Amino acid sequence: MSNNKLQVAIDGPASAGKSTVAKLIANEFSYIYCDTGAMYRSIALKAMRLGYNLSDERIIVEMLKNTNISFEPNENQQKVFLDGQEVTNDIRQEDVTNSVSEIASLSGVRSDLVKRQQAIASNGGIVMDGRDIGTTVLPNAEIKIFLIASVKERAERRFKDNAEKDIHVPLEQLKHDIEERDYKDSHRKISPLLKADDAIEIDTTSMSIQDVVDEISKIIKNNG
Ligand code: DC
Numbered sequence: 001m002s003n004n005k006l007q008v009a010i011d012g013p014a015s016a017g018k019s020t021v022a023k024l025i026a027n028e029f030s031y032i033y034c035d036t037g038a039m040y041r042s043i044a045l046k047a048m049r050l051g052y053n054l055s056d057e058r059i060i061v062e063m064l065k066n067t068n069i070s071f072e073p074n075e076n077q078q079k080v081f082l083d084g085q086e087v088t089n090d091i092r093q094e095d096v097t098n099s100v101s102e103i104a105s106l107s108g109v110r111s112d113l114v115k116r117q118q119a120i121a122s123n124g125g126i127v128m129d130g131r132d133i134g135t136t137v138l139p140n141a142e143i144k145i146f147l148i149a150s151v152k153e154r155a156e157r158r159f160k161d162n163a164e165k166d167i168h169v170p171l172e173q174l175k176h177d178i179e180e181r182d183y184k185d186s187h188r189k190i191s192p193l194l195k196a197d198d199a200i201e202i203d204t205t206s207m208s209i210q211d212v213v214d215e216i217s218k219i220i221k222n223n224g
Contacts, residue, residue: 036130
């Protein structure tokens with residue numbers, strides 16, 4: 001199969017560098033990039049704005065029937081639209097970040113979003129990042145990468161990202177939030193964060209972004 005048609009699944013815990021790396025890989029191969037976390041975040045944002053209880057599966061699944069999420073490529077950052085309105089920055093705010101695991105644990109929400117993700121990836125030529133891409137969304141992806149990094153390193157990365165976005169949360173708090181999110185993402189009943197048996201694990205703790213991109217790029221080229 002030609003490289004243009006490959007499906008690349010990049011999974012791993014929060015702040016392991018998945019989206020930064022996935023975007024660069026997508027650029028290098030002229031693939032589509034799909035940030036599945038942004039989809040869960042958009043659903044959480046909409047439910048919060050409507051004042052819904054985030055554990056009320058029935059009402060949230062009903063809401064999904066009238067919910068459109070789309071992406072628009074941009075130079076550095078992919079723009080995210082919820083029902084036609086840009087929410088790129090809104091979905092990164094701490095209140096969404098801390099509530100999204102609850103939404104992501106609802107089976108009705110997951111099955112709806114997984115279907116949308118599979119449709120986006122159906123023609124290949126895609127880099128998709130998330131938690132369950134290699135295990136559930138694209139179990140036949142040719143390339144499966146599982147990125148990990150220490151909690152300390154991930155909290156420091158998020159701290160720097162936040163500073164650029166003028167979001168100020170103490171480092172210790174970020175460490176605590178990351179540990180809590182890791183726990184919730186790994187222990188939920190449906191599609192928990194899990195490395196697929198055939199995924200290649202890369203520990204990015206002491207690697208630069210470029211090193212990680214080079215390593216994944218080599219894996220893709222060797223497969224093509
Ligand atoms: O990668 P992120 O921080 O933007 O993800 C937001 C949340 O969505 C996170 O709590 C895990 C969840 N998520 C998921 O359950 N499955 C995915 N494929 C992507 C994200």
